[in-house]
Amino acid sequence: MAQKAIREYDGKAIFAKHWNEYFDGFHYGFKSVLVTSGDELREKAKEHGFEWLNQEPLVAKPDMLFGKRGKNDLVLFKVEKPGDVTLEDAAKWIDEKQSHEVTLLSGQKGHLTHFIVEPFTPHTQEQEYYISATTVGEDDVLYMSAEGGMEVEEGWDEKVNEVHIPINMPDTDMEKAIKAHIPADIPAQNKEAFASFAIQFFKFYRDMNFAYLEINPIVMLDNGEMAILDLVARLDDTAGFMMKDAWGDIEFPTAFGMEDQSPEEKAIAEADSKSGASLKLTILNPQGRIWTMVAGGGASVVYADTIADFAGVEDLANYGEYSGGPTTGETKFYAETIFDLMTRYDDPRGKVLIIGGAIANFTDVAKTFTGIIQAMEEWAEKLKAHKTKIYVRRGGPNYEKGLKDIKEAADRLGLDIEVYGPETHVTDIVRMALEK
Amino acid sequence: MSSRLFTKDTQAIFWNNNKTAIQRMLDYDYVIGREKPSVAGIVAPTSSNKFEKFFWGGDEIMVPLYKSTADAVKEQPQADVLLNFASFRTAYDVTMEAIGIDGQFKTIMITAEGIPERLARKMNQAARDAGVTVIGPATVGAIVPGAFKIANIGGTIENIINSKLHRAGSCGLVTRSGGLFNELSNIIAINADGIAEGVAIGGDRFVGSVFIDNLLRMEENPDVKYMILLGEVGGTEEYKVIEAVKSGKIKKPIIAWCIGTIAKHFSSGVQFGHAGASANADAETAAAKNAAMADAGIHVPASFNDLPATIAEVYNDLKSQGVIGEIEEPAIRQIPKVRRPKQFICTISDDRGEEATYAGFPISSVALPSTGKGIGDVISLLWFKKQYPKWATEFIETVIKTVADHGPAVSGAHNAKVTARAGKSVVEALVTGLLTIGPRFGGAIDGAAKYFKYADDNDLTPAEFLSYMKKEGVPIPGIGHRIKSLKNPDLRVKGLMDFAAENFPATPLLDYARTVEALTTSKKENLILNVDGTIGILMVDMWRALGYSESEIDEFIESGTLNAFFIVGRSIGFIGHVLDEKRLAMPMYRHPMDDILYDVKKAEPIG
Numbered sequence A: 001m002a003q004k005a006i007r008e009y010d011g012k013a014i015f016a017k018h019w020n021e022y023f024d025g026f027h028y029g030f031k032s033v034l035v036t037s038g039d040e041l042r043e044k045a046k047e048h049g050f051e052w053l054n055q056e057p058l059v060a061k062p063d064m065l066f067g068k069r070g071k072n073d074l075v076l077f078k079v080e081k082p083g084d085v086t087l088e089d090a091a092k093w094i095d096e097k098q099s100h101e102v103t104l105l106s107g108q109k110g111h112l113t114h115f116i117v118e119p120f121t122p123h124t125q126e127q128e129y130y131i132s133a134t135t136v137g138e139d140d141v142l143y144m145s146a147e148g149g150m151e152v153e154e155g156w157d158e159k160v161n162e163v164h165i166p167i168n169m170p171d172t173d174m175e176k177a178i179k180a181h182i183p184a185d186i187p188a189q190n191k192e193a194f195a196s197f198a199i200q201f202f203k204f205y206r207d208m209n210f211a212y213l214e215i216n217p218i219v220m221l222d223n224g225e226m227a228i229l230d231l232v233a234r235l236d237d238t239a240g241f242m243m244k245d246a247w248g249d250i251e252f253p254t255a256f257g258m259e260d261q262s263p264e265e266k267a268i269a270e271a272d273s274k275s276g277a278s279l280k281l282t283i284l285n286p287q288g289r290i291w292t293m294v295a296g297g298g299a300s301v302v303y304a305d306t307i308a309d310f311a312g313v314e315d316l317a318n319y320g321e322y323s324g325g326p327t328t329g330e331t332k333f334y335a336e337t338i339f340d341l342m343t344r345y346d347d348p349r350g351k352v353l354i355i356g357g358a359i360a361n362f363t364d365v366a367k368t369f370t371g372i373i374q375a376m377e378e379w380a381e382k383l384k385a386h387k388t389k390i391y392v393r394r395g396g397p398n399y400e401k402g403l404k405d406i407k408e409a410a411d412r413l414g415l416d417i418e419v420y421g422p423e424t425h426v427t428d429i430v431r432m433a434l435e436k
Numbered sequence B: 001m002s003s004r005l006f007t008k009d010t011q012a013i014f015w016n017n018n019k020t021a022i023q024r025m026l027d028y029d030y031v032i033g034r035e036k037p038s039v040a041g042i043v044a045p046t047s048s049n050k051f052e053k054f055f056w057g058g059d060e061i062m063v064p065l066y067k068s069t070a071d072a073v074k075e076q077p078q079a080d081v082l083l084n085f086a087s088f089r090t091a092y093d094v095t096m097e098a099i100g101i102d103g104q105f106k107t108i109m110i111t112a113e114g115i116p117e118r119l120a121r122k123m124n125q126a127a128r129d130a131g132v133t134v135i136g137p138a139t140v141g142a143i144v145p146g147a148f149k150i151a152n153i154g155g156t157i158e159n160i161i162n163s164k165l166h167r168a169g170s171c172g173l174v175t176r177s178g179g180l181f182n183e184l185s186n187i188i189a190i191n192a193d194g195i196a197e198g199v200a201i202g203g204d205r206f207v208g209s210v211f212i213d214n215l216l217r218m219e220e221n222p223d224v225k226y227m228i229l230l231g232e233v234g235g236t237e238e239y240k241v242i243e244a245v246k247s248g249k250i251k252k253p254i255i256a257w258c259i260g261t262i263a264k265h266f267s268s269g270v271q272f273g274h275a276g277a278s279a280n281a282d283a284e285t286a287a288a289k290n291a292a293m294a295d296a297g298i299h300v301p302a303s304f305n306d307l308p309a310t311i312a313e314v315y316n317d318l319k320s321q322g323v324i325g326e327i328e329e330p331a332i333r334q335i336p337k338v339r340r341p342k343q344f345i346c347t348i349s350d351d352r353g354e355e356a357t358y359a360g361f362p363i364s365s366v367a368l369p370s371t372g373k374g375i376g377d378v379i380s381l382l383w384f385k386k387q388y389p390k391w392a393t394e395f396i397e398t399v400i401k402t403v404a405d406h407g408p409a410v411s412g413a414h415n416a417k418v419t420a421r422a423g424k425s426v427v428e429a430l431v432t433g434l435l436t437i438g439p440r441f442g443g444a445i446d447g448a449a450k451y452f453k454y455a456d457d458n459d460l461t462p463a464e465f466l467s468y469m470k471k472e473g474v475p476i477p478g479i480g481h482r483i484k485s486l487k488n489p490d491l492r493v494k495g496l497m498d499f500a501a502e503n504f505p506a507t508p509l510l511d512y513a514r515t516v517e518a519l520t521t522s523k524k525e526n527l528i529l530n531v532d533g534t535i536g537i538l539m540v541d542m543w544r545a546l547g548y549s550e551s552e553i554d555e556f557i558e559s560g561t562l563n564a565f566f567i568v569g570r571s572i573g574f575i576g577h578v579l580d581e582k583r584l585a586m587p588m589y590r591h592p593m594d595d596i597l598y599d600v601k602k603a604e605p606i607g
Helices: A008-022 A037-046 A087-098 A169-181 A190-205 A237-247 A263-274 A297-311 A328-342 A366-383 A399-413 A428-434 B021-033 B069-076 B091-100 B117-130 B157-162 B178-191 B212-221 B236-248 B262-267 B288-293 B302-322 B375-384 B390-402 B411-421 B426-436 B444-457 B464-470 B489-505 B508-523 B531-545 B550-558 B561-584
Strands: A001-007 A033-035 A058-062 A115-119 A128-136 A140-144 A159-166 A212-218 A225-228 A230-237 A278-283 A288-297 A317-322 A349-358 A388-393 A416-420 B012-015 B039-043 B050-056 B059-066 B079-082 B107-110 B133-135 B141-144 B171-175 B195-201 B227-230 B252-259
Touching: A008 A190, A008 A230, A008 A237, A033 A037, A033 B444, A037 A087, A058 A087, A087 B012, A087 B117, A115 B195, A140 A190, A159 B561, A169 A190, A190 A212, A230 A237, A230 A388, A230 B375, A237 B117, A263 A278, A263 A328, A278 A297, A278 A328, A288 A297, A288 B489, A297 A317, A297 A349, A297 A428, A297 B178, A297 B252, A297 B302, A317 A328, A328 A366, A349 A366, A349 A428, A366 A388, A366 A399, A388 A399, A388 A428, A388 B021, A388 B107, A399 A416, A428 B302, B012 B021, B012 B069, B021 B157, B039 B069, B059 B069, B069 B091, B091 B107, B091 B117, B117 B133, B133 B178, B133 B262, B157 B178, B171 B178, B171 B212, B178 B227, B178 B302, B178 B411, B195 B212, B212 B227, B212 B236, B227 B236, B227 B288, B227 B302, B236 B252, B236 B288, B252 B302, B252 B531, B262 B288, B375 B390, B375 B561, B390 B489, B390 B531, B411 B426, B426 B561, B444 B464, B444 B508, B444 B531, B444 B550, B444 B561, B464 B508, B489 B531, B508 B531, B531 B550, B531 B561, B550 B561
Parallel strands: A288 A317, A288 A349, A349 A388, A388 A416, B012 B039, B012 B079, B039 B059, B079 B107, B107 B133, B171 B195, B171 B227, B227 B252
Antiparallel strands: A001 A230, A033 A115, A058 A115, A128 A140, A128 A212, A140 A159, A212 A225, A212 A230, A278 A317, B050 B059, B141 B195
């Protein structure tokens, strides 16, 4: 639960859906399609309402949450000269870009899968503006500039006007504040229209629960026609339950270059979504030597910190937590997933399993440990085959029984285990395991 | 703002009937020897119960349930803490309503995780404007050891005692994480003398009170001798603390650590910890914040694993300087291992002592003639758990005497007589008569109270009241007599009214009823206020004069209390009729056939 990035296409779709409600005096055509292949684009062009794909010159670019697409040479807007890209050009370009791995200037690597295709909009540099809004500290901040396009980042301080809008500022004051900060170099005849657009943009950003919304550039054409040439947006996904209709069918894609979630991570995420408890798993290094099964969000962080301090980050295989009173079954499933992952690759030094946790507030330790013990019973041979050394530290309701049970089970199964309670410092088992 | 977050007298309204968490609070209260439970009331909007039972040590107590926060504070104005356990969908509304109750809540704790950020910001701002301290959202709460503990913080009683959270120590603890709060309490108990006040501020990006708010309060709190801050990667809140230390606003020693040093190894995508935990700039990394805090003179260990040693060092130093003294370990009350909930509750009488009591009064103290008490006093004790004044108990007795009998022909008495003649016992014959009491027989008392009160509450003119009753399709209960009229008044009615005029402080409902009577008698002579109506109406006036709220009086009417006076009184008459039959040894009764209209047709087949 946090702020999540959305595709440019989805951002524009939200604009289009609410345009008439918010942007009085302006028009937006929303001519955009999102495709995953050249063929899909060709098919789209046959649909009613998408005739423009055949009739107008096009622009195509990847729509995968990363920016600086121009600098990365990933915007198709010309073959010979700007504005001559046909449907077929775009389709071929998309297929070509998809056929190989791409490395961005930032070093991120990955395959391009999603592309946004739109009409080419002829305009002058003077018609381009910059506008964005986000939260800084406790306030919302609106940024405006007379200069749109990529250049805006150079000389931000001189070119961009900021308006700080506290959360409880009345609309009349907000409107006054925005009008007072319209960039001076916006042509006089456009100032009023720009101010009106900026105010409505802010209200839209606010009411739609965006955490970040940037159009760079926004192009003001004749007769109130607006073109959103490039858009970056993040939504506050905690507002999702109120915004179901307003956002429509929204997707929160994984950042470009991030490995897609493994089946195990997906399975844990799915179990998490169905449970009242919290189950989280991120695999950092599948071949890592040190695996953790930690109860509690805060504790999981200090264990990761301490492992990095003692062994270095390369050895840390996973990050995650289980908390909020998971059932025995849920804990067993979580433990089995970890045991499965940690017995896939050999390490001559053997494996370390940290079953850690702080002193629980209300989670029944004996109950969750029953789940871990059940998983141990099934995976004992494999764990032994990988020379696994297990360190346990936990406190909270019923912890004495939990610790006793897990020690007995491990001894019975012939697993190498050391067990500690609240009298031992929470992360000290990491030192014991790694300080050698 | 008081420098102490809570005291031993602090009481809270708990929003949501979270029984486990509330029981943990009450167990804590009992162990530390609080006089009053820390939860004064529970808001449970969908429950139809009036209270929830909880253990208080080995005993049980009842904590009242309310439909809304507004209802709860009306009854519990002393409760200045709201523990908002509503879900992330409703937590905002609950908080805003509570802030809106002027001057009521000093502290609001919000447990829900994932409240929409914009709503959280609005809520936090509204609280700041109103001077309300918000703890959370997404927190396990706060504790002032030996005084007040929120919900599950500190975990089980065993852990609380192990971690010395049952009595005040000398550390002020502020953490973001709730899970690590317990851990820190434990570390502080092992390496120092426990905590004086602790707050887990919550894991969401926007929380109400931040580190600095809590540390500044602790700086003023004489119980706190040094502070421990456990921060997290992400955000810049720790820099406000650094500023306060540099400017001298905070002089007490601070020990601090930010968790999440691991995050620097991963460029993006991995969310280490809470929603609030993500570094958007170098200054927001755990390493940068730890370094900056160390530069400002804050005690920062080399790693989280070294934190215990740093705590011991600072504590021992303060102790050797005499800033921290020895703590005398207080006696604690033990909670029995086995506790059984009680099946029945009794709040009116008690037979466990020397002599059985009626609402706290030994029976002899109300029963004997020398006490000057009558049956009206006994009723006021056993029915209302109050000592009614003389005029009220006399009125009750007058009512009982007035309704005791109305001759053998009324249906209840008739039924009792028929049953007695069938050879049944006194109790069987009596209940046959009593079972007749209801909407048509004796019910006019209830009905009159209900409808006249409704009309009066809603300011209906007599004419509006009449047309309202016409629409309802019922004759006005308590109006009309077979033969009596204004000119030929019912002396029972006159007597009751005279008594009321002389003894009641005021009779607003009767006064209103008289205006209605003026209108009805102008239409028909005998549409007078009858004895049932007068009793019902005067009972309402009695309760009003005794200080009951309108809703309490409505509840009396709804629960059939008025009928109960009629039942008690008329039982006397019924028993008289039953004994009369026994005495006369009357034979079995059979109704004469010529008094029955026989109209029986042959049943038609259907289908």
